[in-house]
Amino acid sequence: MPLPKAELHLHIEGTLEPELAFELAARNGVELPYADTEALRKAYLFDDLQSFLNLYYSLMAVLRTEDDFAALADAYLARAAAQGVRHAEIFFDPQAHTARGISIGTVVEGLWRALAASEERHGVSTRLIMCFLRDEPAESALLTLEAARPHLDRITGIGLDSAEVGHPPAKFREVYEAAAALGLRRVAHAGEEGPPAYITEALDLLGVERIDHGLRALEDPDLVARLVRDRVPLTLCPLSNVRLRAVDVLAEHPLPAMMDAGLLCTVNSDDPAYFGGYAEDNFRAVREALGLSPERLRELARNSFEAAFLDDDEPRRARYLAEVEAYDFPES
Ligand code: HPA
Numbered sequence: 001m002p003l004p005k006a007e008l009h010l011h012i013e014g015t016l017e018p019e020l021a022f023e024l025a026a027r028n029g030v031e032l033p034y035a036d037t038e039a040l041r042k043a044y045l046f047d048d049l050q051s052f053l054n055l056y057y058s059l060m061a062v063l064r065t066e067d068d069f070a071a072l073a074d075a076y077l078a079r080a081a082a083q084g085v086r087h088a089e090i091f092f093d094p095q096a097h098t099a100r101g102i103s104i105g106t107v108v109e110g111l112w113r114a115l116a117a118s119e120e121r122h123g124v125s126t127r128l129i130m131c132f133l134r135d136e137p138a139e140s141a142l143l144t145l146e147a148a149r150p151h152l153d154r155i156t157g158i159g160l161d162s163a164e165v166g167h168p169p170a171k172f173r174e175v176y177e178a179a180a181a182l183g184l185r186r187v188a189h190a191g192e193e194g195p196p197a198y199i200t201e202a203l204d205l206l207g208v209e210r211i212d213h214g215l216r217a218l219e220d221p222d223l224v225a226r227l228v229r230d231r232v233p234l235t236l237c238p239l240s241n242v243r244l245r246a247v248d249v250l251a252e253h254p255l256p257a258m259m260d261a262g263l264l265c266t267v268n269s270d271d272p273a274y275f276g277g278y279a280e281d282n283f284r285a286v287r288e289a290l291g292l293s294p295e296r297l298r299e300l301a302r303n304s305f306e307a308a309f310l311d312d313d314e315p316r317r318a319r320y321l322a323e324v325e326a327y328d329f330p331e332s
């Protein structure tokens with residue numbers, strides 16, 4: 001049994017495995033520009049965030065119906081459960097679908113069908129976080145929030161993703177204010193490829209409670225001190241960082257230095273179908289490449305539940321934390 005953990009940085013569209021992509025393509029009569037799953041997997045060679053995003057958005061063409069979104073989420077939750085995930089806070093990108101003529105209701109209600117059955121079927125509790133594409137205009141984010149209004153009982157919070165550089169958090173101040181007024185929790189990708197100033201902006205202007213990635217915080221000692229003092233969780237994604245070349249090799253990932261600095265770090269999978277691993281695969285990879293001790297891994301798992309949006313269910317958080325403390329690492 002793997003270490004129990006919460007997954008806090010997971011794009012559901014990034015869990016689309018080649019096999020399911022081909023299955024949905026056949027079902028929906030969508031032509032994929034790849035001969036087979038093997039040819040598609042060979043296309044997963046990225047130079048940076050943008051080269052990944054190009055493939056990520058193009059493959060979404062196979063997702064068309066509520067059933068497709070339910071199948072996608074259910075397949076992820078089954079995999080997550082097998083990797084020790086007890087709680088998953090799942091990002092989705094509504095604009096990537098509405099731009100293709102798929103209604104936000106199709107997306108949310110399809111995902112919700114899988115999420116609502118997840119505890120019983122997989123033993124995984126869930127939350128849904130709606131992300132805005134930062135390389136689209138702020139006005140589009142506002143319209144998306146408006147379109148999501150009938151579905152807000154399904155949605156816990158908002159996030160900000162896609163191409164970071166040139167699209168600072170300040171651009172989305174208004175939509176974050178509107179979301180806060182609606183009682184939505186707030187997170188944002190910052191400091192993945194963008195500068196540490198974007199992390200500061202996300203905190204100051206968007207009022208985010210967690211930073212997704214936050215890798216480049218280390219370049220600003222004052223920012224690190226602030227993140228430590230305020231216990232702002234960072235949702236790090238080590239295998240993603242290697243595949244998108246934010247770090248050269250996993251052995252040079254700053255995770256140990258970040259933990260030593262007192263930052264509240266969590267380890268997550270981002271887009272596991274594309275980046276070579278789900279939650280436990282990321283834990284195993286950092287253990288092997290960085291030599292993290294069992295107690296360090298336990299700290300990461302504990303952090304994940306502390307950083308989770310479980311404030312409305314503290315008894316559940318306490319149960320998960322007790323599972324982390326009781327976990328016996330296998331001899332290896
Ligand atoms: O890692 C990511 N960064 C930014 N946007 C994204 N959209 C999916 N994955 C990512």
Ligand SMILES: [Zn+2]
Pocket residue numbers: 009011161189212270
């Ligand atoms: Zn991400």
